[in-house]
Amino acid sequence: MEIKITPSLLSADFANLQRDIEAIGSADGLHIDVMDYHFVPNLTLGLPVVQSIRKVTDQFLDIHLMIDDPDRWAPSYAEAGAQSVTFHVEAAKAPIRLARELRRLGARAGLGLNPATDIDSLRDVLDEVDMILIMTVEPGFGGQKFLDLCLSKIERTRTLIGDRDIWVQVDGGVSTETIERCAEAGANVFVAGSAVFGADDPDAMITTLREKASAVCGSRG
Numbered sequence: 001m002e003i004k005i006t007p008s009l010l011s012a013d014f015a016n017l018q019r020d021i022e023a024i025g026s027a028d029g030l031h032i033d034v035m036d037y038h039f040v041p042n043l044t045l046g047l048p049v050v051q052s053i054r055k056v057t058d059q060f061l062d063i064h065l066m067i068d069d070p071d072r073w074a075p076s077y078a079e080a081g082a083q084s085v086t087f088h089v090e091a092a093k094a095p096i097r098l099a100r101e102l103r104r105l106g107a108r109a110g111l112g113l114n115p116a117t118d119i120d121s122l123r124d125v126l127d128e129v130d131m132i133l134i135m136t137v138e139p140g141f142g143g144q145k146f147l148d149l150c151l152s153k154i155e156r157t158r159t160l161i162g163d164r165d166i167w168v169q170v171d172g173g174v175s176t177e178t179i180e181r182c183a184e185a186g187a188n189v190f191v192a193g194s195a196v197f198g199a200d201d202p203d204a205m206i207t208t209l210r211e212k213a214s215a216v217c218g219s220r221g
């Protein structure tokens with residue numbers, strides 16, 4: 001499965017978003033963390049900023065909603081031109097209906113899971129989504145330490161997916177130190193915030209991360 005590196009703009013300079021987006025031209029998408037200070041203890045940005053980002057880039061927009069009531073808000077992000085919209089299963093009232101609505105609007109539907117949320121009870125939802133996002137830190141902040149305990153969930157998720165065409169995204173603490181273990185476990189989409197924007201050359205770091213993950217996937221066959 002194709003490897004994708006999607007840097008998290010949470011670690012970009014919010015006063016210079018366009019400049020930082022242009023500095024990561026080799027990214028496979030822009031991961032945009034929407035936080036509402038309810039679902040997570042942090043507040044970031046919302047729909048108006050995503051609409052403005054849409055105007056200045058053709059990049060694949062990968063929206064990660066860490067908000068209460070995604071049933072109400074998620075469709076607007078698809079309407080704003082985001083190619084992928086992920087909502088959390090812990091927050092959604094009707095995940096299947098919401099996933100179908102996102103797909104109807106032309107976006108890929110992603111289902112997010114916090115570290116303590118089990119994947120096994122979600123097997124019946126798999127046919128409704130295009131991506132499973134596995135949080136590998138508690139959601140809310142960049143720069144946290146990768147939680148190794150999430151590796152077995154990545155493996156179980158890949159096993160449950162079987163031959164369906166569903167991406168497995170990992171988010172939190174992904175770096176040159178951890179990306180290979182995530183790829184070995186079965187992830188193919190990698191969110192990296194501080195690793196990319198904290199590097200001297202963010203674009204070169206994307207290439208390094210992609211090479212490391214691809215080497216593992218190549219050997220996995």
Ligand SMILES: O=C(CO)[C@@H](O)[C@H](O)COP(=O)(O)O
Nearest residue numbers: 010139140142143173193194
């Ligand atoms: O969703 C989140 C945090 O809740 C992530 O997208 C972080 O922004 C990743 O940052 P790093 O752990 O890579 O610094």
